Amino acid sequence: MEVCLKQSILFLSVLSLQLFCVCCYIPCATREVEYGYVCVCNSTYCDTVPQIEPLSTGQYQIYTTSKNNLGFSSSVGAFSSSSNSTASVQISVANLSDTHQTIIGFGGAFSDSTGINVLSLPEEAQQLLLESYFGEEGLGYTLGRVPIGGTDFSTKAYTYCDGEDLTLEEFTLADEDYSYKLPLIKKAIDLKGDKQLLLLASAWSSPAWTKSTNSIKGSGNLKEEYYDWWAKYFIKFFEAYESNGVIFWAVTTQNEPVQGFLATDVPNLRFSFNNLKTWIKDYFGPTIRNSTFKDLKIVTYDDGRDFLPLLQMVVLSDEEVLEYIDGVGVHWYTDFFIPASFLNYAKSDKKDLFVIGTEASNGFLKFFDLIPPVMLGSWSRGVNYINNIFDDLEYGMAGWIDWNMALDPSGGPTFIDNFVDSPIIVNSTLGEFYKQPMFYALGHFSKFVLPDSVRVTTEVSSGKIRTLAFNRPDNKTVLIISNDSDDDVEVDIVIESISSTINIQSKSINSLLIKL
Incomplete structure (x- = not known):
């Protein structure tokens, strides 16, 4: 009798949770598009994640997203x-x-293109998009990557000191910071409430006059006489953002220092591993640690898996470098031919370093324009995210940051035409945005792996x-x-x-x- 009573109570509690969960969320407004399905949001409607309910011992709640049923369905x-x-x-x-x-967490980047696309929507839709990423009924992002200056996903090449200025007295944030980055970051922080949003800063390029190529666009070496100046530039950036109410958790030593040796138009600085070692232990590390921002986590590399063995051999073996760095950042762009086992090379036998994915996006492999950058509704691109995050976490990664959080239907804007895909595509003409399978794929990790x-x-x-x-x-x-x-x-x-x-x-x- 007692066993039957306990089973009845458990059944009724499960049933009550099922009924409650049906009522407490907004389902996906599904639309069939060229490559599959998306969930459509506008100023008055946007799907949410069913509430996580208090569970009794032995109970479970399962959330499901499938190819033919996007959004989050829930049962107990x-x-x-x-x-x-x-x-x-x-x-x-x-x-x-x-x-x-x-x-550590999961999240996306506050690129200029993200800001441009979000702000192209009606105000109510803007809010729903940000809530979808950062809100209680959204994916609960806890990480945000912030570019220091312009990137390939800006409308032009720029830094904060484009005119030659050895004193940094002319250093000033750009219109893009005040128009696109800061407003969205502040709204995201507000949506998090008492839950932290950890911000990671990354620089693409120093000013043209400090580079061997005399151009922001494309790669070039940082001239050695500007190493100290460039380290102080970072401090000016953190001071400027702090004066606007934004505090950072971490900073990377350089975005894609190795890929910078490739001939592309992406704004970049290239560092050999020996130069990267010198940059960290003699300039960047001491400057950060002797500043008011000494508690910043310093993340090195910020590049693909392919050259991790050399990173370990040259940089992570140097005890002076290890005094300053806390983690290793890895991009996903070479993952299609470099196995996840290479992440073992992101470790040091002298110090416990966290490893974090710092950039990913579908659509970068265009194969002579045979593959479109944006494949609206593509389930396979969601699977790419799922499998990549599984691989990375199985090999010890502690977090994963997506690239652009919102792009237009062409995969931009990007001033060098480097169009890619994004979990959310914005249609400003119709005042709506589309959550792709990638959004929900990443969401299962960001929402439920706290x-x-x-x-x-x-x-x-x-x-x-x-x-x-x-x-x-x-x-x-x-x-x-x-x-x-x-x-x-x-x-x-x-x-x-x-x-x-x-x-x-x-x-x-x-x-x-x-x-x-």
Whole structure:
């Protein structure tokens, strides 16, 4: 009788949560487009994430996004202490104490193009877009990357000291900072409330007159006589943003110092690894640590996986460099031919460094314009994000930052025509924006893998399913489960001594929150 009563109470509590969750969120307004489906938002309507409900011990709440059903659908259920499952696939978390890296967070970049596109919308739609990324009913982004000056996703090349000025007295933020970056950053911070938004700063290029090429556009070496000046330039930037109420968590030593050796029009500075080592230990590191911004996390590299072995050999082996750096930033642009195992080279045997993904975007591989930069509604591009984040987290990465948060239908603006894709595409003519599968793919990680979550070892019996598990700081455990096969899969999920059989839809990503 007592067992039956407990089962009845558990059933009723699960049922009440199911009914509540149906009522407390706004579903996706689905539209079929050229490459699949998007969720459409405008000034009066935008889908949200169903509320995470208080769960009793043994209950779970699962969130699902699938190829043919975008947005977040949610249902609840319960684990039991016995299992008679005949499921063909098993996910096992044998020991919740078998842990790995601690998560810093997930987010996107406040590029000029992001600001231009967000602000091209009606004010109400602007707010809904920002809430979609940073709000309580959105993805809950906790990281934001901020360019120091212009990038390829600006409407022109610029720095904060374009005229020759050795004293930095003429240093001034640009119109783009006041029009695009600062307003959005401040609104994002307000949306976070008492939850932190960690900001990471990265510079693309120094002023033309400090470079060997005498041009902001394209690569060039920083002339050695300006190393000290360039370090002080960063301090001026942090002072200027602080005077506008914005405080940073971290700074990278240079955006793409190695890719800068390629012949492109992207504003950039190139550093050999020996020069990068000198820059960090003799100029950048001491300048930051002897300033009022001494607590900034210093993140080096900020480039692709391909040259991580050389980074480890030359830079991460230098004890003077290690006195200053806290982490290693990695871009995803060479991931299609460089395996995730290369992330092992982002480590040092002399110091514990965090590794964080600092830039990613689909659409950069155009193959002579045969592949469009924007593939509106593409599920496969969402899968690219899912698989890349899985790979990175499995090899110890602590966070992942997307590139542009919003672009126009062409994948811009970009003053060098370097068009790419984005999780949100803005149609300013119609006053609406489109959440692509990429948005929801990244959202499962940013929403449910909270900062200070700790990854837990998992085992899966079939290659059809990928999964990662995390102990969250709110005493819940979350499993991120991906099924990219064409068939639904019945999965027996065993967490230490309890289990439950759950149907994982085809072409889907799922977040399973469990109260243990």
